Amino acid sequence: MTNDAALDVGRLRLLREIGVRGSIAGAARALGLTPSAVSQQLAVLERDTGASLVDRSPRGVVLTGTGRLLAARAEEVLDVLAAARADLDRANGTLGGPVRVAAVASAALTFVSVAALALASEHAALDLAVTVAEPSRALELLLAGDVDLAVVDEYDYVPLALPEHVVAVGLHAEPLMLVTPKGWCGPRHPALADLADADWVMPPDEASCGLAVRSACRAAGFEPRVRWVSDDMLVLVRAVAAGHGVAVLPRLSVADDAAAVQLRRLHEPELTRRLTAVARASTLTRPSVAAVSAALADAARAR
Amino acid sequence: MTNDAALDVGRLRLLREIGVRGSIAGAARALGLTPSAVSQQLAVLERDTGASLVDRSPRGVVLTGTGRLLAARAEEVLDVLAAARADLDRANGTLGGPVRVAAVASAALTFVSVAALALASEHAALDLAVTVAEPSRALELLLAGDVDLAVVDEYDYVPLALPEHVVAVGLHAEPLMLVTPKGWCGPRHPALADLADADWVMPPDEASCGLAVRSACRAAGFEPRVRWVSDDMLVLVRAVAAGHGVAVLPRLSVADDAAAVQLRRLHEPELTRRLTAVARASTLTRPSVAAVSAALADAARAR
DNA sequence: GTATGCAGTAAGTTCAGCTTATGACCAACG
DNA sequence: CGTTGGTCATAAGCTGAACTTACTGCATAC
Structure with missing residues (x-):
């Protein structure tokens, strides 16, 4: 009859996860449980608290006001527990x-x-x-x-x-490098403007790197002729090695394949990745x- | 191998209780468990945390530094959980x-x-x-x-x-009343000094009430002649009713037995209990x- | 229509955490 | 000196909470 059952932290964590994921199935995936388990524990929590914590909708669930309130407290509790763990790590x-x-x-x-x-x-x-x-x-x-x-x-x-x-x-801040096939002839200190007529190998515009290089090309006064697009840097480097064109890529992206291509530091402009x-x-x-x-x-x- | 087991709140509560009570047996009594259970859970907590949390001594235990640290975090966690429960109470x-x-x-x-x-x-x-x-x-x-x-x-x-x-x-603030046997003759508005020669019924000095009345008597210039001492107010009132002397007691203490004695408000000084x-x-x-x-x-x- | 996502229910299983029982240790006391 | 009463720890067994694997109902998408 009395609701002296203390709030269970496992269930609070679960509620928080439901709030973040927006569905019981999502929370279950995040917690490594079956949806059934999450559903059951949520039911227990709602019984414990005497309030409905989520609004059931055909497309997932949303926390009610009370649910959000409790989820916020859950966040606090989990933070303190993490801090306690941190204390212990520091201590020993x-x-x-x-x-x-x-x-x-x-x-x-x-x-x-x-x-x-x-x-x-x-x-x-x-x-x-x-x-x-x-x-x-x-x-x-x-x-x-x-x-x-x-x-x-x-x-x-x-x-x-x-x-x-x-x-x-x-x-780390690193320069973007001009990546060319081995034996490529060109200035030892290349500028972007020198590459206006080259064939290009480039990441897609959706990737920051692609957008950055394309913008730099435009700022240098030309639109690059793109022959090869991939969001996989490893693929790009091999495409350059195979002779499909030149590319401008961060140095680290080429690190493992440096031997297969020629790398020169790009001058004018000096592009960097942070x-x-x-x-x-x-x-x-x-x-x-x-x-x-x-x-x-x-x-x-x-x- | 990995200690990714989250700290359990039940065990934290237990640690806190051990800290407060100073012994495993005491904590067990407070938590309604057997000492065995507490000992086991503490062992698990020490394994979880990888630190020794209490110093065992033949006469109970004391928290180590790490133990106190963790107990303080436990206090925090329990406070947040209590706040969450409070939120829920307010909400519904x-x-x-x-x-x-x-x-x-x-x-x-x-x-x-x-x-x-x-x-x-x-x-x-x-x-x-x-x-x-x-x-x-x-x-x-x-x-x-x-x-x-x-x-x-x-x-x-x-x-x-x-x-x-x-x-x-x-x-509540209430006056101390002069309690006398029925039929006792005396001023309608008695002062403490009027009772210098009376026989007294009084709580012991260890009780605040006894100490307060005795101090008041001394301030009024006399040492009361005490005939009857008890720390039980109900006993005192009956002692007065039986004629063993007079008493000065808080009004509420006499409430249930008012019919058996005579009550007058004490003037000079007006003593109060808060x-x-x-x-x-x-x-x-x-x-x-x-x-x-x-x-x-x-x-x-x-x- | 079938297929695929969701949430909830039922039944079986596992394991954490309890109890009881017991032992070792120490201090106070007759 | 043994006895008594306190502590904590360990062993063994039991119970129940919380999981899993079903399976159902219900929407939406194709």
Whole structure:
């Protein structure tokens, strides 16, 4: 009769996830449970609280006012629990727990990989997972709580829009390189304007890199003749190697295939890509996350 | 291998209780568990956290530094959970959950009783429990979290020392009355000095009331000749009725036995007793506790 | 129409956390 | 000195909460 049953944190976490995902099935996927389990636990929570917490609609569910209220409290509770875990990590000096990183491919394959291997060998309890994702997707994952850190890039001409409540740490600034087939003749210090008549290999406009290079070409007074488009940098480099044209790409993106092509630093203009680690402000207080962030910065600087 | 197991709130509550009680057995009593269960859960928590949280000594246990750290976080978590429960109560307008009150006997038997019956009939989900306790004991219970509200009294000459982090609400101020056997002759408006030669019935000095009356007598220029001592007000009134002497007692303490004795308001000096409800600041945010506090104030005012 | 997404219900299974029982240890006391 | 009463820890068994795998109902999409 009395409702002295304390609110269960597992169920609160579940409610929060339902709120974020907008559906019971989505929450179930995020939590690694079956929708059935989520539905049952939600029913228990509604019985416990004596209020209806979600509005059922044919297309998923939405939190009611009370549901949102409770979900906000859930967020608080989870934050404190995370802070407690952080205290413990600090106290006994061991880093532990899961840290999930989303990174753009070129970063993931270079310094993120290096940092991850170093951290894993140093802290056995640290459990690192890397997801390769484009910046926009990486930020989505960050906000949904699916990852703790996002390594994103930003180009000239294409400002990066950061959401609220996140903290950004600059990792690395690198020049965009002119990538040409081996044996390509041309100035040792090429300018973009020299390439007005070349065939181009380029990322699509949807990718920041593609948009940045295309904008730079226009600013240099020509529209590039694009022969080959792919959002996969590895594919682009091979396309250049095969002679389909030239490309302008961030140095890290070419790192592993540098031998197959010719690289020259582009002058006039000097285009750069900035790599940034982004975390939710609350997450960054976790020592393990902070340590990973620091390790990423170290590894990037060593480049 | 990985310690991704989230900290369990049940275990955190347990740790907090161990910290407050200073022993596993004490925590077990407070939580309604066997010491065995507490010991096991504590072991699990220490395994989860990878740190030793208590120092075992033959005479109970004390929290280590890390233990205190974690216990403080536990307090935070429990506060947020309580706030969430409060939100829910506010949202659906129903008061519920347990509210435990400690009160001095005279208050418990009069307005606390009235308020409790009224509240219970009005809010079925509200689950009220009253413990009769002296002020010092009541405040102990309050700080240990065994009760949510303490109704304590304060006399002239005997200031009440309130601990930190508590909030006091004045409930009632009442005069101390001269209690005499029926048929006792004396001034209609008696002064304390008139009673210098009387036989006295009095609470012990350990009780605030006894100390206050004795101090008042000395201030009036005499040392009372005490014939009968008890810390039980009901006993004192009967002792007066039986003719063992006169007494000066708070009006509420005599309420139920007024017919057996003669009551006159004491003038010169006018001694008063102040009744106060005390709650921990964090607890008072619970709507059910606030409602009980308000109901106590109402019932006291109706006196 | 069939197919595919959703949420909810029923029944079976597993495992965390409880109890009881027991042992080891220490302090106070006759 | 043993006894008694307190502490905490460990072992073994039991119960129930919370999961899974079904399967149903119901919308929308093709």
